[in-house]
Amino acid sequence: MRTRRLGLVTTLALACGLLVGVPLGARPAAAAADCLSEARSGLSQCDDTVPPETALTGVSVQPNAAGWVATGTVSFAFAGQHGDADADAVGFECRLDGPVQAHDWSSCTSPRTYQGLADSDVARYVFSVRAVDLADQAITYSFLMPDEPGEDYDATPATLTWGQDTVAPVGFVNPDLYDRQTPQQPVVIARSVPIRLHSNEAGATFECEVDGQGTPCTPGAWRYADAPSGRHFFRARSVDKAGTASAWSATSEFFIPSDLRGRQGWSVVKKSAAFDQTLVTSKREGARLVLPKQRVGELRLYAPTAPSYGRVRVKVGATNWRVVDLAGARSAQREFVVLDRYQGSRTGKIIIEVLSRNKPVFLDAIVARTNVFQA
Known part of the structure; x- marks a missing residue:
């Protein structure tokens, strides 16, 4: 809200007149009605207490959502204007606080650029700019009643705060x-x-x-x-x-690997330690698991073992059978390398067949992949 000090000005002017010998009958001239610009000429005085307003109109790099930038050079554009009919020229003062030594307010023009700013993991930079009524700033209203802070410049500067990190992480x-x-x-x-x-x-x-x-x-x-x-x-x-x-x-x-569920003639058993928490089982001699035709350069079978378990045999396409014996020390899961990657490739359906009679076999998962070596 606009405030004007007129009555008190007149009182002080009369007091000053007594001190400097102004005739008691003389009265100061009336102040301008709206007092848009400061004036002090004889007994005609006016104190403009409404400062201009400031706005940041642009920044060369916007901080991200966390308030950080990745550059040590930042430019700011800004503008100022009077909120009333004041026609005095508007200037600007800028200040930069942060990891660098704090700067006091100094005259500046738009755009204002800072280069070579240092990174900091803790301290943040704060740029501030305020508009100044240049004509009013050049006048001291009264030595008995000096301007109050914020009368000639915007007491609520436009600001931007940011952190800076220009070095890529590892x-x-x-x-x-x-x-x-x-x-x-x-x-x-x-x-x-x-x-x-x-x-x-x-x-x-x-x-x-x-x-x-x-x-x-x-x-x-x-x-x-x-x-x-x-x-x-x-x-x-x-x-x-x-x-x-x-x-x-x-x-x-x-x-x-791939799970072996969904094959006819095999039951599914829940087992928390197994791949996908399930096993497939059968104790019928000749029961088969058949996987689709594919090119195989390495074949591994994963299954639990126990002394009472039986055996299976495995082949790919028209190649020879390989026997896998699941009878052995009790184990929740064991890896059987049926074909290693150095034995060449073969193409065909993968067949797993139970060899034992009345001995259960449990199968967990299978790896069937081509023998592609990394470059």
Whole structure:
């Protein structure tokens, strides 16, 4: 709201007149009705107490949602205007606070650019600009009654606060996988794949891709859940608070087995320790599991063992049978390498047949993949 000090001005003017010998009969001239600009000429005085208003009209780089930028150079555009009919020229004063040494208010023009600003993990920069009534600022209204703060300049400057991080982070991506048979292309006997994600910058997030498709992930001991059966490729990168990303990690490969459910003549048994928490079982000699025709360069069978269990035989297409004996020390799950990747490829249906009579066999999962080696 506009405020004008007129009555008190007249009183002070009379007092000043007594001090300097102005005749008591003399009266100061009346002040302008709206007092849009300060004036002090003899006894005709006016104090404009309404400052101009300030607005930021542009910034060269907008802080992201977290309030950070990835550059050390920032430019600001701003404007000012009177909210009344005041026609005095409007100037500006700027200030920058933050990791650098604080600057006091100083005259500036739009745009105002700051270059070579230093990064900081803690302190934030604050740019402030205020419009100034240049004509009023040049006048001291009265030595007995000086201008109050904010009369000649905007007491509520336009401001912008931001954090700065211009250095790309470093991401550490470690799939927590081990496979003695194929260390570079490990088989994971689970739908959940453990991967550790860490960054050298606190507060950094991660972007992850599986088979070229983005998938949500979190820093720390993360797991890629509900992985489908088959061959997969994983990579990730770290993204800091300012949105700067690290280089993508090296691509890691892994393979998920297939469940053996849904075959005629075999019963399904729930087992929490098994892949997909189920086993298929039969004790009928000659019972078969037949998988669709495919090209196979490596074949592994996963099954529990116990002294009372029987045997199965396995072949691909027209190749020879391979016998797998499930009788042995009790184990919740054991890996049987039927064909390793160095024995060449063959094409055909995969057949698993029970050899034993009246001895149960339990089967968990199977890996059938081509013998493709990493470059």
